[in-house]
Amino acid sequence: MLSLSHITPLARRQEYAACLSQRYDMIRIAPSPIHQQGVFAIEPIKKGTRILEYIGEKIRKDESARRLAQRNDYIFHLNYRYDIDGASLDNTARYINHSCDPNCEVDNSSQHIWIVALRDIASGEELSFNYGYDTRDYENFPCHCGARQCCGYILGREYWGRIKPQR
Numbered sequence: 001m002l003s004l005s006h007i008t009p010l011a012r013r014q015e016y017a018a019c020l021s022q023r024y025d026m027i028r029i030a031p032s033p034i035h036q037q038g039v040f041a042i043e044p045i046k047k048g049t050r051i052l053e054y055i056g057e058k059i060r061k062d063e064s065a066r067r068l069a070q071r072n073d074y075i076f077h078l079n080y081r082y083d084i085d086g087a088s089l090d091n092t093a094r095y096i097n098h099s100c101d102p103n104c105e106v107d108n109s110s111q112h113i114w115i116v117a118l119r120d121i122a123s124g125e126e127l128s129f130n131y132g133y134d135t136r137d138y139e140n141f142p143c144h145c146g147a148r149q150c151c152g153y154i155l156g157r158e159y160w161g162r163i164k165p166q167r
């Protein structure tokens, strides 16, 4: 039989920290018009709010390159040495879709990756951020964000001037 004594104080603290970084009072996962599942605000969220931490396994860049080659879509840049593999289903932020006119941004300035509100977000709005993809194979990543100024592809804003105009 599983005994509670198997849960170490450290594991309990880590679980508690993970709970705090997943603010289920503010958001929920639901079907998205952009792609499959998305994350939606269930109450108004103020500009600057840290909404969710992008949690996952902290891995070195060489391991990250190996997993990317296996088409893991959930690897996120943390710093020059490490990435976060957010593929675990515990990582609610993995359901946030890309938008060319996002309402969130990513802050990785604190050894953690936070999804932060770029502006006030209304209850019911889908959360999004710009995935920041570069131009490599960009035509394989068409964007369905629906924004008026959508560039047509999942692409970092700084690359928009470098792609072929869409017909």
Ligand SMILES: C[S@@+](CC[C@H](N)C(=O)[O-])C[C@H]1O[C@@H](n2cnc3c(N)ncnc32)[C@H](O)[C@@H]1O
Pocket: 032, 034, 035, 036, 037, 038, 073, 074, 094, 095, 096, 097, 098, 099, 142, 143, 144, 145, 154
């Ligand atoms: C991290 S997942 C996002 C969550 C995803 N909707 C799901 O249900 O698992 C990233 C994948 O979602 C899809 N996606 C996200 N944003 C998109 C967009 N603006 N247009 C088209 N596909 C998008 C792409 O297939 C991308 O590889």
Ligand SMILES: [Zn+2]
Pocket: 099, 100, 101, 143, 144, 145, 146, 147, 149, 150, 151, 152, 153
């Ligand atoms: Zn778009």
